[in-house]
Amino acid sequence: MRVTVLLPGVLHADADGRSRLDVEVAEGATLTAVLDTVAGLYPALDRRLRDEQRGLRRYVNFYVGGEECRRLDGAATRLADGAEVHVIPSVAGG
Numbered sequence: 652m653r654v655t656v657l658l659p660g661v662l663h664a665d666a667d668g669r670s671r672l673d674v675e676v677a678e679g680a681t682l683t684a685v686l687d688t689v690a691g692l693y694p695a696l697d698r699r700l701r702d703e704q705r706g707l708r709r710y711v712n713f714y715v716g717g718e719e720c721r722r723l724d725g726a727a728t729r730l731a732d733g734a735e736v737h738v739i740p741s742v743a744g745g
Contacts, residue, residue, distance in 0.1 A: 652675070652676060652677070652678050652680065652730075652731075652732035652733075653673055653674070653675055653732060653733060654673075654674050654676055654680070654685050654730050654732075654733075654734045654735070654736060655671060655672065655673050655674070655733075655734070655735045655736070656671070656672040656674060656685065656689060656735075656736045656738060657670065657671055657735060657736065657737045657738065658670050658671070658672065658696075658738050659738065659739060659740060661740060662696060662699060662738065662740075665693060665695040665696035665699055666693050666696050667693070672689060672692070672693075674688045674689060675688070676688055676730075678732070679729055680729070680730055681724075681726065681727050681728060681729055681730065682713060682715065682720055682725075682726050682727070682728045682730065682736065683705075683726045683727065685730065685736060686700060686701060686705075686726070699711070700738065706726070707720070707721075707725065707726055710740060710741040711738060711739070711740055711741070712738070712739045712740070712741060713736055713737070713738055713739075714736070714737040714739065715728050715730060715734060715735075715736055715737075716734065716735075
């Protein structure tokens with residue numbers, strides 16, 4: 652099945668300038684499986700998305716179907732064919 656990962660401008664350089672990654676994964680794959688596939692293609696991007704234990708970075712939000720994945724099943728969130736994963740870094744400041 653195909654899942655699309657949509658990246659913000661700040662991450663384009665880590666994905667060879669791309670803003671959209673179409674990823675092929677097994678049917679019923681989770682967000683972890685998608686990120687594993689992305690890691691194989693773009694290791695520098697993976698370091699920006701996940702920590703050393705392969706957990707989701709605290710200040711990066713992943714939206715699946717309009718819902719932040721941490722409100723669903725986190726990295727274990729199951730994806731459907733054609734799903735879009737929006738990656739949005741947290742914004743902080745004062």
